[in-house]
Amino acid sequence: MNMFCFQCQEAAKNQGCTARSVCGKTADVANLQDLLIWLLKGVSFYGLKARELGISDPEADLFVAQSLFSTITNVNFDPQRFVLLVDKALTLRDRLQVRFLEAYQRAHGQAFSAPWPEMATWVPDKGDMDEFVQKGATVGVMADPNLDEDIRSLRELLIYGLKGLAAYTDHAYILGHYNDDLLAFLQKALVATADEDASADDLVDMVLKCGEMGVQAMALLDQANTSTYGHPEPTQVNVGVREGPAILISGHDLRDLDELLQQTEGAGVNVYTHGEMLPANAYPAFKKYPHFVGNYGGSWWDQQKEFEKFGGAILMTTNCLVKPKESYRDRIFTTGLVGWPGVPHIPDRQDGWQKDFGPVIAKALESGSPQELEEGTIPIGFAHAAVLSVADEVVEAVQSGAIKRFVVMAGCDGRHKTRQYYTEVARSLPHDAVILTAGCAKYRYNKLHLGDVNGIPRILDAGQCNDSYSLVVIAQKLAEAFGLSDINDLPVSYDIAWYEQKAVIVLLALLSLGVKNIRLGPTLPAFISPNVLKVLVEKFDIKPITTIEEDLAAMMAGE
Numbered sequence: 001m002n003m004f005c006f007q008c009q010e011a012a013k014n015q016g017c018t019a020r021s022v023c024g025k026t027a028d029v030a031n032l033q034d035l036l037i038w039l040l041k042g043v044s045f046y047g048l049k050a051r052e053l054g055i056s057d058p059e060a061d062l063f064v065a066q067s068l069f070s071t072i073t074n075v076n077f078d079p080q081r082f083v084l085l086v087d088k089a090l091t092l093r094d095r096l097q098v099r100f101l102e103a104y105q106r107a108h109g110q111a112f113s114a115p116w117p118e119m120a121t122w123v124p125d126k127g128d129m130d131e132f133v134q135k136g137a138t139v140g141v142m143a144d145p146n147l148d149e150d151i152r153s154l155r156e157l158l159i160y161g162l163k164g165l166a167a168y169t170d171h172a173y174i175l176g177h178y179n180d181d182l183l184a185f186l187q188k189a190l191v192a193t194a195d196e197d198a199s200a201d202d203l204v205d206m207v208l209k210c211g212e213m214g215v216q217a218m219a220l221l222d223q224a225n226t227s228t229y230g231h232p233e234p235t236q237v238n239v240g241v242r243e244g245p246a247i248l249i250s251g252h253d254l255r256d257l258d259e260l261l262q263q264t265e266g267a268g269v270n271v272y273t274h275g276e277m278l279p280a281n282a283y284p285a286f287k288k289y290p291h292f293v294g295n296y297g298g299s300w301w302d303q304q305k306e307f308e309k310f311g312g313a314i315l316m317t318t319n320c321l322v323k324p325k326e327s328y329r330d331r332i333f334t335t336g337l338v339g340w341p342g343v344p345h346i347p348d349r350q351d352g353w354q355k356d357f358g359p360v361i362a363k364a365l366e367s368g369s370p371q372e373l374e375e376g377t378i379p380i381g382f383a384h385a386a387v388l389s390v391a392d393e394v395v396e397a398v399q400s401g402a403i404k405r406f407v408v409m410a411g412c413d414g415r416h417k418t419r420q421y422y423t424e425v426a427r428s429l430p431h432d433a434v435i436l437t438a439g440c441a442k443y444r445y446n447k448l449h450l451g452d453v454n455g456i457p458r459i460l461d462a463g464q465c466n467d468s469y470s471l472v473v474i475a476q477k478l479a480e481a482f483g484l485s486d487i488n489d490l491p492v493s494y495d496i497a498w499y500e501q502k503a504v505i506v507l508l509a510l511l512s513l514g515v516k517n518i519r520l521g522p523t524l525p526a527f528i529s530p531n532v533l534k535v536l537v538e539k540f541d542i543k544p545i546t547t548i549e550e551d552l553a554a555m556m557a558g559e
Contacts, residue, residue: 002028004142005162006526008073009414009499014526023073024323027491028129031136033071038139039089040064041194042119044187046096048066049183050478053103057082060092061183062173068186073500074300075319075361078339081522083129084177090127093120109391117194131307153529154203155193157504159526161210162189164505167318168217168335174255177224204535211512214505218469219294222384225254230284231385232463236377237281238294239447241268241370247360248370249275250303251317252464253336254283259313259354261289261380269364272296274306275320276440279463282381297373299413299443307332309371313356313364315346319500320440331363378446382460384473390456395481397454398491404432405556406492410468411506412499413440418522422497424548426450428460430556434458436474439465441497472513487515493555494518495545498525517559521545 008023020026025033041496043060050057064406069086070076097120104112119139124131141156162275169182192198192206211273226232247269249257257273257280264271270293273280278295286292297306300320307314307328314332324332324340334345334353349355387394397403407429409422426435434453435445442461450458463468479487496507496518504525510518517540524533524544 002027005030005141006141007156007163007501009412009523009525010416013525014523016526019421022540026078026079028133029077029082031133032079032086032129032138033136033284034140035136036067036082036085036089037071038119038136038473039086039093039122040067041190042117042122043089043093043096044190045117045120045194046093046100046186048191050100050103051187053100053107055099055103055268055474056180057092057096057099059215059380060096061180061187062170062292063088063092064190065166065170065173065183065187066337067165069170070197072163072167072319072502074321075337076339077321077323078341079129079133080341081339083132086132087127088424089458115452119194129238148200150200150528150531151198151203151500153527153532154200154207157525157532158189158193158203158207158210160501160504161207161214161508162505163501164503165210165214165217167502168214168221168505170223170468171252172217172221172226175224175228177220177227179220182213182217183208193431207508208512210505211508214509214531215472215512217505218466218472218509221466222469225283226385229254229258229286230382232279232282232383233284234379234386235282237278237285237380238377239296239373240294241272241289241296241372241377242293243369244270245266245364245367246270246272246310246370247313247364248307249273249277249315249317250300250467251315251320251336251338253317253418254280256315256335256355257286259349260360260455261286262359262365263354263357264291264361265289267361267365268292269361272310274303274314275300276464277317279461279467281283282383282463295378296370298447299373299440301365301413301415306373308557309373311370312367312504313360315360331367333360333363340557342450374447379459380456380461380463382457383462383467384470384477386469387460387462387474388477391477391481393454394456394478398482402432403456404430404491405558406434406436406490408436408466408471408492408494408496409441409445410436410438410471411441411497412460412465412503413443413497414499414522419497420521421497421545421548423448425495425552428548428552429458431458433556434460436460436462436471436492438462438471439497439503465502465506468509472509472537484526487513488517491558493558495551495555496520497522511536515540517541517543519545519551519555521544527529
């Protein structure tokens with residue numbers, strides 16, 4: 001094998017990519033990512049021990065989170081950027097090692113003498129890309145062919161949950177909202193994945209703890225977003241186009257959008273959202289900009305066709321990047337942790353300054369108006385504050401029988417034709433069923449005209465994938481309103497679509513809250529071994545999707 005990766009739903013043959021990833025990741029990048037993850041375990045080894053002696057390194061702590069985020073599917077495809085990250089990981093690891101050893105000597109009057117794992121001691125000879133790629137090939141997922149498959153499965157499940165946790169934590173930190181416990185847990189859990197003595201039960205406990213920390217991270221990010229930009233409001237978003245030069249912004253980073261809108265004010269450039277940036281149209285802080293004109297296109301996987309037709313400048317702020325076509329390669333930009341070889345990158349902001357989106361704006365001014373894909377509007381903005389403001393009406397609709405079932409259809413979208421299942425489920429739900437959604441999975445049905453129940457839209461879109469937290473808050477508050485002690489007693493079914501690692505942390509968060517009877521599709525994760533799946537089924541009743549007819553009948557019956 002040139003590489004091995006099975007972290008996303010589109011892993012080849014639902015087993016793993018071994019030559020080049022379906023997402024477009026080369027073998028070199030895959031091996032560099034494996035090396036980076038391995039070295040992060042080394043950084044965490046010292047970080048964890050240093051914390052025990054009262055020493056912290058904020059730069060290293062945040063670096064671990066950002067580096068984990070950079071390895072999420074469809075974030076960074078640039079090998080040179082990963083070489084820089086590997087170099088920095090080595091520097092930070094060795095700096096932490098020195099600080100820990102000095103502190104240990106002072107505290108104990110003797111040198112630290114416990115065994116050192118290789119991830120904490122490895123030193124490259126040349127430190128070039130070739131050496132890093134070769135080393136990465138020896139420390140990846142399948143590095144130890146004799147490792148128990150259930151231990152491997154649980155380690156990888158934990159690592160992928162940590163990647164999602166790191167992403168949401170980093171989003172919150174960008175907006176100045178901090179929780180050191182989250183960064184400390186990332187390191188503790190990374191070290192656990194390298195612990196040869198950790199049993200399957202130990203790892204299961206750590207996986208559930210990861211879900212618990214995921215709830216905290218999503219709550220922190222919700223607070224960061226809403227305290228900065230206001231609570232999302234029910235909004236009808238324009239999906240047509242307006243005459244004039246334009247910028248299309250995709251991804252998840254609201255601060256990037258905020259700064260872009262400020263810098264384009266009065267510049268004669270219209271700004272459109274794409275993909276997971278759609279929910280930004282519901283935030284009060286962004287509605288004041290007349291040149292913020294709506295959403296263009298749909299889900300991430302269709303971006304090559306949509307970006308080509310857009311014609312203007314394109315800014316990718318987080319994950320969901322697909323290999324750029326030559327037809328728009330000269331007008332697409334990346335920023336933050338996103339990268340593609342040869343694509344211009346907008347540098348990170350310096351303290352007290354905004355990012356400089358001047359090159360993006362200049363490129364937009366060279367372009368004409370976008371090509372129209374569709375027209376009309378779609379409803380968004382039904383996060384927890386909006387839904388709970390009409391909680392009495394919702395409760396009344398349930399008590400009267402007008403609403404018999406809520407179906408949570410949150411998560412990710414993807415290329416597979418099997419995802420048409422979610423469109424057909426939405427279309428086939430009886431009129432007394434209401435969909436609760438978050439994440440790009442909504443693009444499978446958010447443009448259907450499903451109507452409303454007593455004025456309550458039958459698709460309540462809470463926002464981005466991280467806004468799945470809103471769905472948890474809504475469920476918890478409804479349980480209180482109905483006097484229920486267990487949210488599993490609510491008339492709520494879960495039919496979740498997954499693709500990448502942020503969906504993994506959402507799933508783990510739901511499990512940590514005790515949510516049961518979750519359908520997961522379109523396929524079950526390749527990294528879940530049969531025995532681990534058995535545990536999830538027995539403890540949480542996780543199940544695969546089946547046929548539309550069977551699943552509809554079961555969900556409406558509360559099964």
